[in-house]
Amino acid sequence: MRTLASTCAVTAAAAASLLFAAPAALADAPGDNGTVKIHDATTGEELMKNEPHVCTFYLDAFKFDSTQKAEWRIVAWKPTGDNKTEVASGAITLDDEGHGRTEDLNLADGHYKLFWNFEGENGAAKHKVFWTDCEDSTESPEPSGSATPSDSPKPGESVEPTASGSNAPAPNGGDGGSDLAETGATVGITSAAGLALVGAGAYLVMRRRSAAGQH
Numbered sequence: 001m002r003t004l005a006s007t008c009a010v011t012a013a014a015a016a017s018l019l020f021a022a023p024a025a026l027a028d029a030p031g032d033n034g035t036v037k038i039h040d041a042t043t044g045e046e047l048m049k050n051e052p053h054v055c056t057f058y059l060d061a062f063k064f065d066s067t068q069k070a071e072w073r074i075v076a077w078k079p080t081g082d083n084k085t086e087v088a089s090g091a092i093t094l095d096d097e098g099h100g101r102t103e104d105l106n107l108a109d110g111h112y113k114l115f116w117n118f119e120g121e122n123g124a125a126k127h128k129v130f131w132t133d134c135e136d137s138t139e140s141p142e143p144s145g146s147a148t149p150s151d152s153p154k155p156g157e158s159v160e161p162t163a164s165g166s167n168a169p170a171p172n173g174g175d176g177g178s179d180l181a182e183t184g185a186t187v188g189i190t191s192a193a194g195l196a197l198v199g200a201g202a203y204l205v206m207r208r209r210s211a212a213g214q215h
Contacts, residue, residue, distance in 0.1 A: 040057055064094050073115050
């Protein structure tokens with residue numbers, strides 16, 4: 001009885017160890033342990049991060065099997081495409097550490113999905129959804145304002161006199177300076193004539209007084 005009980009216990013322990021070991025072995029199945037990232041062209045390939053908004057970009061694979069071969073394709077995704085139209089594809093052989101990167105890629109601005117299939121895969125393809133947007137990075141800034149033309153005359157260019165002061169046109173359309181000069185001359189003549197008449201009158205009065213004194 002003891003021998004039978006001991007045998008059953010050992011069998012149960014072995015079965016339990018196999019049961020718990022199975023998921024771990026499945027999770028570490030060759031080919032499915034890697035990951036792929038979308039990288040901006042300026043991002044170092046050693047950084048294991050995904051960038052879903054890029055302009056020029058590349059695909060960066062990590063932790064796959066040594067010298068594993070992979071094939072990839074990019075599909076135009078809604079709203080850019082119909083989720084079926086392939087816009088780019090290629091193949092790559094990873095290095096001894098299961099790492100590798102594609103050449104730099106360029107796509108029209110839009111929404112896309114990457115499908116990454118690899119040699120010996122046991123599950124679904126690796127995939128990433130991302131956007132390309134190069135419009136902001138290529139747009140040249142508009143000038144802040146237009147240059148104001150200089151008021152200085154160019155060489156050989158005549159300059160028209162500016163109306164100002166006494167040379168400004170008179171309200172009635174005539175030459176204001178000439179009218180003032182004529183007015184001044186008239187006032188001067190009138191004043192001189194008046195002084196002459198006053199002097200002549202004084203002279204006559206004095207003559208009359210002198211004649212009266214003699215009589």
